[in-house]
Each structure stands twice: as C-alpha cells, then as structure tokens.
Amino acid sequence: MSLIRTTLFLACVSTSVLVGTSGIATELSSRLSQALGTENAPPQAAFVLRPATAAPLERSLAAPLAAPSSPLTAPRPSLAKKRGDPAATSAQVDESALRFYASQNDSARVSMEIKRIKILHPAWEPPGDLFDEARDPAFDTKLWELFAAGRFDDILATVQDIRTEDPTWRPSPEFAKKFEIAVTRADLVAASDAKDSATVLRLAEQRPDMLVCADVDVMWRVAESLVETDDSERAQDLYRFILVQCNNPAERVATLQKAMQLLPLPTVKALMASSGRRTMGEKEMEAVNLDLLRRQIGATISDATAPVVPAAEMRTFEALVTQRRLSNDAVMLGWQRYAQKDWKVAATWFKQAVDWDKSPKAAEGYALSLRQQGLLTEAEAAAYQWRESDPLVAKLYVEIVATALTEPKPAVFEATRLAQTEEVVAKTSSAVGAQALGWYYYNTGAFPKSGQWFAKSVAWEPTATSALGLALAASRSKDQALFKKTVAEFGSRYPAVAALQIDKTRVVAAGGRSKGQGAVRTAGGDSQAGLLAKEASELFKDGKYRDALAVLDKRAAKAPEDQGLGVLRGWALYQLSQYDKAKAQFAEMDKKSSTRDTQYGLYYSGTKLDPTHLGD
C-alpha cells in the first residue's frame, strides 16, 4: 500500500507547452525539404552534448543586443582626423549611417554614403551584409505566420505556390532551418510520447541543433530516451549541460526533478555536485533538496533495504515540514513511521496533516496508527469523524467496529454506537460490516435482527460465513423456510452450509459460539490427549494463550490435532499477535476442510496483516 502512496507525494514537474503539432510523419519532413529546395542536414554520428554546440547560438542571439545605438545619433567620423587615411579599416569607419540607409532600402543614399566614405578612407571596404534584412518580407511574413500557427502543411503548399511562379525562389536560410527543426521536433515529441526511444534518439542525432536551452523540453525527452536505452551516462551529460548552460532557474530545477525520477539517487546527487558551480536561487535549491529528501524518504517506505536517510537531514526535513505546514509531506512522514512500526509518531504526523489540511489520506493514516497502538476507541472515533472524506476511511471504520463486534468477548455496544455502525454499514453496503452485525446480534440472542444483517451481507457479497450465519439465524429464529432456502441456495457452493443439512444439531450447537470461543470439540475422550486438549481450552479461556500453545504442542506429540484444536491453536497465535503464523495455521486447515471456523480465522488473521485491504 505505501509503495503506491509515496509516488503521489513526489512533486510533479510541469512540462513545457509544445510548440509543434505532434504526429507529423517523418516522411512529411523530407517532402518539405524537397519542396523547400533545401538539402537535409548532413547526419551526425553522435550528437555532441558539450557546451560548444549551443554556445554559438546563444552568442548569435545575443549579438543584436550588442549592436550600436541609433545610427541617427551616432557620431560621424571626423574629417580632420580620418581624411585620406589609407590604413583606415572598417573598425575606424562609422558605418551606422550606411546601415541606417540600408535598413530603409535607400540605395541612393547608400551608394552616396559609400562614395563619401571611400573618398575619406580609400582602403575601406563597405560591408557586404548591408541589405541582408531587405529581403522581401511579404512571403517570409506569411511563412512565419503559418509557422507560428503550426500550419506546416500550409507552409508546404505556400512554398510550392511561390515556386510554381519562380522555381528559383527559396525561403530564407533562417526559416528553412527553423522549419526543419520544427518538423523534426514534432516527430521527436510524437516518438517520445509513444515511448519510441530509438526514434527519439535517431532524430536527435539527425538534428543536434535542436538541443538548445531555448527548448529544454526536447532535451528532457532525449535524456529520458537515453535512460530508457540504458545510456545513463549520456543522459547525465545532457542533464549536466542544461544545469551548466541554461539560464532559466525554473528549468534547471525541473531538470533535476526529471533526473530524480529517472536516475538513481546517488547519480542525481553526483549530477548536482558536478554542476553545482552555477548558482541556483536559494528557493530553487531548497525545492530541489526537498525533492531529493522526499525521494529518499519515499524509498525507505517502500523498500526496507533502501539506505537510511541521515538523521540530520531527517531533522531538517521534519522541521521544514512543521514550519511550512506541508501536509503532504507530513502524511509521507507518517507512513515512514508507520512502516517502522512507530505508531505513536506516525499518528502525530498524520494528526498534524489532518489539522492543517483535513487530508483524507492523513485521516486514514491517523486512524490506522491509533488502532495499531491499541487505541481502538480513538481509532474508531477518528475513522467515524472522517468517514465521509474518503471511502477508504469509511471502510476502515467498518473494519474497526467489525473487529470490536466479533471480539471473543464482545463488549456491549451502546445504542448510539450501534446506530452509527449500522448507518455506515448500510451506507457503504459493507458485506463484512453486515456480517459482523449479524454475528453480534446472533451472539446477543437477537436472531431475527441477526438474520436481517446476514441477509444484507449475503446480498451485497455472499461468502461461506455470511451464508452460514444466515442459515443459523434462520434456524434459531425457527424460520424453517428461510433455513431451507439458504441451505438450498448456498449448500452447493459452500460445504460448511451443506453440512448444516447433515448434522443440524451439532452445527447449531457449535454455531452458538463465535470464533473458536469454546467451540472446541475434543477428540480423545478421557485419554491423556483428551486431558491435554481440555487443559489447552481452559488456558485459552483464561487468556493464557502462550501456555495454551505449549499444552497443544505437548498433546500434538501424542495424538493428531483435529480441526477444533487446530482452530484453538490459530486463535491462540492470533491473540499473541503472531498473525502470520495464525494465518498459516488457518490456511492449512482451510485447505484440508474449509469450515466457518477456518474461514473466519483466515479472514481475521489476514486483515491484521493487511489492514487496509480489508476483505479484498
């Protein structure tokens, strides 16, 4: 149970919104590059995940920011200083006016300005890229608009239209590159969603220029595929690349969280250490450390062999959880203590979470921890209080009262408690609860009421014991019709019910006692074995379970143990909290001959071992 729960506590990492449409076939990509007249990028043997790959891109993005200020305000070169200087290079010549005129597509002034500068600086060569931005924006604008809308098919059609008119036309190299990347990206995302790691890696190798800080989502997907193909080392390289190179703190944190989900903890720690020179915000760092601790604590809950979390780190974490009132984490700490059988502290954490957040998961843990401590009244009260919050809590409540109702010596339930029980049992249609009520009323002599609850239990989910209970209650209520009907209906399915028909008297006598209490039929008469059997039964009645077991062992050495004594042994083990042994005992007997006693014992020892899967 706790294994499943812990995964819920791990912080979810949001994935970035995908730009491209998914599901674009790779075939489309090649069709497009044909239509665009662009050649496929030369395939690369392996994508290099070193800083060198992305650095040029970042530089080129940064370059426009470093451009000089307005060409209109920039100072003109001084005539006196520069006149006729043959050594003048473009570094000394103010080209800002030139670039401004070019940006206005004003060739007349450009050629006049070149003439002017040439007179001043004969050695100067005008820049060749003056009009690079002067490309007709009409087509490009349309293509970029389609691109932004993700309408890749329309881009293809538009390009083909333009090229029908002019076969020599080509989209700008920038567009062609971005477009190819986008198409490849869409393929990669689709492959990644389909868990097709081989395709993901093939596409990444085909276009390593996709792996840039501007698109960490792609890098995360590639890293995941690397992990899935057992190439953890390159995955780590990729994660490290993001951690060292990329500027977005949130993305760096998310990267570590991704890594935590896929890589072993020591690897993630090493990753953090090796890329730690990059300062991360205090908040981000704390978030990452919290996640790491969560992972570690979670591991100890589901896996007993997981490394113990150092006490100092535990204290830090616990202090933070208390200070911030992190109820999910408090619940996790509760389960951690629960797994260590430290019910008391577990209950404290669960209670905190209940108080902070009214969390149903916490309420369930709280009630369970109380019950494990033997604080049954408190456990019952807590479960009753939170019964509406979660079906599991209601189920737990029924289980607690069902146990109380079927104790060997059940306390008398006061009217309100009984009414509460009946209310929840009815509301949850609990077959187990109804059966327990059936036995309770049966044992207190209220046979018609007993019958009603057994009938409900049978209707909700028939079992051998509920059918048996129904038959017995009918018999004791002198309702022969119901008795016959029940035996007829369930006799073929449950041998214990069929047995009623054969030896009605004996069974009715035995059925009067619940759960092994005194239900011991001795097998050996006045023989020594018989005496020992009697002694064991007496010891059991007095609550001396250990002694009872010892006597049973003694007797077993002399004569084979019949089912009655076997049942006694099972319950003695049960009372000594040796539920696994008790369960094994009942199971062995049930295999030989399944009776109400063996099934009952099996059921209760089983629920003790797995309290949340009551009756499942």
Next chain:
Amino acid sequence: MCLIVLIGSTCPHAASWAVGERARAPLADSVRPGPAPKEGQGLPENWLATAWDNYKRQFVRSGRVIDDVNKISHSEGQGYAMLIATKASDRAAFDEIWNWTRKELYIDPSDLAAWQWKDKSTPNVTDRNNATDGDILIAWALLEAGEKWHSPDYVDAARKIASAIGRSVVAEGSGGAVLLPGRTGFTAKDQPDGMVLNLSYWVFPAFERLKGISPEIDWNSIQSTGLRLIRESRFGPTRLPSEWIAVDSGKPAPAQAFPSRFSYNAIRIPLYLAWSTVNQRDLLRPFAGLWNDTLNLGPFEVELPSGAALDAFGGNGFKAVVATAKCAVDRKKLPAALQKIEQGSYYSTTLHILSLIALQERYPECL
C-alpha cells in the same frame, strides 16, 4: 541595342560588333517643380496621344527612330516606338516604322534585325549582328498590333521573328534556357569568362505574349532562368546586377570584358519585372531604393564592387522606372512630377512612357 559607345580594340571577340556601354544622356532634365496634375487624379485621359505626338515629332523621321544622344538608330528603338504606337492606336505611324524596320534592318537571312543603323555610314548597316531585345520588342509590338487591328500579316511577321529568335539566340546555359544578347559573339567560345548575357534583354512582359505564337520556344524556361539569374546577380554591397554577366560556372559574375557597373542597360530590369505578371516583389526590392524621391536623389549609376555612386542617370524616365518599382514593391504612388512626360532624350522619354503604360496596365492604383 544598348551597345553604343564603341570600345574598339577592347571589344570582345566579335570585332565588328560594338560591345560597350550605353551612352549617358546629358544631365539636362531633372524633376522640375511646376504645374502638375494633383496626385490621386490619375493620368490625363489623352496623355499617351500627347506624349506620342511629341515623341514622333522629336525622334521619328519617316519610320526611323533616332537615338538623339548616340545619333544612330537601332532595332531596340524601332521596337519601342512600334510598341508605343500600338498602345497609342496610331496605325499609320506603326506601319511607317515597321516598314522602315523591315526594309532597313531585316536584311539578314537569319531573319533577325541588324542592331544598328547609321545615317552617315555606307552602307547604313555595317554590322549584321542582332540585339536580341530589339527583336523581342519588335515581335511583341507586331503581335500586339496584329491583335489590335486584326492583321494576320503582323502576327505572321511576329511569328517569323520569334521563330528566328528560337533558332539563333535561345541557348542552353546556366541550368536552363537563356537568351544570347546577339547571334554571334557571346558564347563561351567567344568570351574569356564563359557565356556572356545581358539581363535587361529579358523582356518579361513580352514572353507572356510570345508564348502563344511560338510554342516551340521554351519561354517558361527562359523566364525562370532570367529570374534566377537576376536573383543571383546581386553584386557588391548594393546587391545590383551588372550590365553584363558571365555565367561560366553556373553562378553569374560581372563579365570581365565590361565595366562592373549598374548602368543604362540594367536600369530596364525593374521596368520589365514590374510590367510582367511574374509578381516578383522580392526581386524588385534592390531597385526600388535607387531613387530617393523625398530628396530627389539618384538614381545613380553604381560601381558594383564598391557600391559607390557614379553619375546620376540623366532624365525623368529613369526616375519613372524606379517609381514603377516602388509601386510594385510598396504600392507607392507615382509622384505628381512624373505624371507628365517632359522633353528629354530618346531613351529617357521612351522609358518614361513605357513606365506609365506599365503602371496603367498593372498598377492603376499607383496613379
């Protein structure tokens, strides 16, 4: 023609074939302020008739069109005038000019016109080589006239010339069909740096019409090769084409035998691009900035390696060409000062009239 100032010994191979620069017109006429029709009202209804009357009076003598600056006549001038006469619906003048052209220039068995005719020479034609744009213009004008006046003779004549073009000057080169500037002297055998071409000979609006009468010629290929070459012939910082290009290794370069210059030949490239329906705004962009109309600066001849301005083109016609490009690129209105055809040189006046015709036919919204 476009090959007017004789270079003599520096000429490429074809010794008798004058290959050189188009001469510059005197800097006589600039845009003068003065009474001009208001913008937005379009051209006066009879503008073409008036302009054509003046043109005839100034440049046409008994069917011969005189390039007043170069003091010669040429096939190009005959073609331009025939085209304008047709547009102006002046059949008598058209007939007179065509008859002179047929008689004086179509004297070679190749069925292509001799490119130049000199009054003072005997014979008047001393070089029988053709200038391909002249033949294209004449064929186009004949075709327009044939359709306008329902004259099969004109259409037949146009077909005959087109067919001769296909036989003699359409060649394979640079990855498609190209137009050789003349039937001799421009192949890779004749030139030091490969086949030499003149992009201003690609009269795009004519191709669209000639397709119909000469299906044997792959005009589509000629057109797309031309467009590609214009795109690839962006030389120097001002990314303008040179007058003459060599296409030896596929990618064009300024031809070695000529000055690397944007000048009086290449100025027609934007006119033909804008006039045709190929809709190449992108290709027109470098030309649209050649004249700054606010400052009335340019257009200039440009020295291509450096991009430096040389002399300004002399005449309003060149501004009108740039204005046409500005209209095609940015839908910019024709400045009012250019709505009236001023007295100018033969070449400037011709380009001015053709620009206005192009605007009227393709971009009335700019008038």
